[in-house]
Amino acid sequence: MNAAPVSPAGAAPADSSAAQVPVIAIDGPTASGKGTVAQRVAAALGFACLDSGALYRIVGLLALERDTDLDDGPRLAALAARLQPRFEDGQVLLDGRDITEAIRREDVGRAASRVAAVGPLRAALLALQRQQRRPPGLVADGRDMGTVVFPDACLKVYLQADVRVRAERRLKQLIEKGYSANLADLLQTLRERDQRDQTRDCAPLIAAEDAKVLDSTTLTVEEVVAQVLQWYRGL
Numbered sequence: 658m659n660a661a662p663v664s665p666a667g668a669a670p671a672d673s674s675a676a677q678v679p680v681i682a683i684d685g686p687t688a689s690g691k692g693t694v695a696q697r698v699a700a701a702l703g704f705a706c707l708d709s710g711a712l713y714r715i716v717g718l719l720a721l722e723r724d725t726d727l728d729d730g731p732r733l734a735a736l737a738a739r740l741q742p743r744f745e746d747g748q749v750l751l752d753g754r755d756i757t758e759a760i761r762r763e764d765v766g767r768a769a770s771r772v773a774a775v776g777p778l779r780a781a782l783l784a785l786q787r788q789q790r791r792p793p794g795l796v797a798d799g800r801d802m803g804t805v806v807f808p809d810a811c812l813k814v815y816l817q818a819d820v821r822v823r824a825e826r827r828l829k830q831l832i833e834k835g836y837s838a839n840l841a842d843l844l845q846t847l848r849e850r851d852q853r854d855q856t857r858d859c860a861p862l863i864a865a866e867d868a869k870v871l872d873s874t875t876l877t878v879e880e881v882v883a884q885v886l887q888w889y890r891g892l
């Protein structure tokens with residue numbers, strides 16, 4: 658979804674031989690660096706980039722704004738079926754409204770993690786995600802890219818990092834953006850979200866059997882990107 662509108666759910670795939678289009682799936686827990694790595698790998702290869710977490714965040718935001726029960730499968734699925742977000746130049750637009758900042762809020766992240774456990778919502782978002790598979794290729798990041806959405810991805814990476822290091826990275830990001838936050842709260846939130854993502858019945862966060870597991874605790878973003886590119890070029 659790099660600088661490209663997302664096709665509305667139900668639209669025809671961009672390419673009938675979509676299955677031939679290479680997909681690099683990057684999954685892992687919250688704040689493991691997946692998003693940044695996915696964007697840089699996509700840029701290096703000239704591929705599109707799907708930030709699947711943004712879709713769950715958008716549904717979380719809408720559910721909060723509309724006072725929708727975060728467990729209400731049919732209503733959440735109906736919300737998702739109508740979603741036509743646009744991802745342009747780093748901005749996220751929904752019905753002409755700029756929601757780039759709003760979907761990054763911590764309360765929206767928590768709501769996203771709640772709605773993401775709802776099976777009918779996950780099913781409703783499947784087509785939208787798969788439609789992003791267009792030539793010359795796609796880098797998709799999330800929790801279930803390699804296990805559910807693109808099980809035939811040519812490269813699956815499971816990116817993990819120590820929870821304390823992830824909390825410190827998230828704190829730094831928030832402070833750089835001018836938000837106030839503290840490490841203890843972030844640690845607790847990350848642990849809760851990890852727990853919910855890993856133990857839910859539907860598409861739990863788990864490394865695909867054929868995924869390459871990469872621990873970024875002591876690695877820089879550049880080192881992680883270089884490793885992913887090396888794996889891809891060595892296929």
Ligand code: C5P
Nearest residue numbers: 709710711713769770773799800801854
């Ligand atoms: O990746 P990000 O933190 O933006 O995702 C927000 C939430 O959406 C995650 O906590 C997770 O619960 C959910 N999610 C998911 N499956 C994905 C991507 C995100 O369940 N493929």
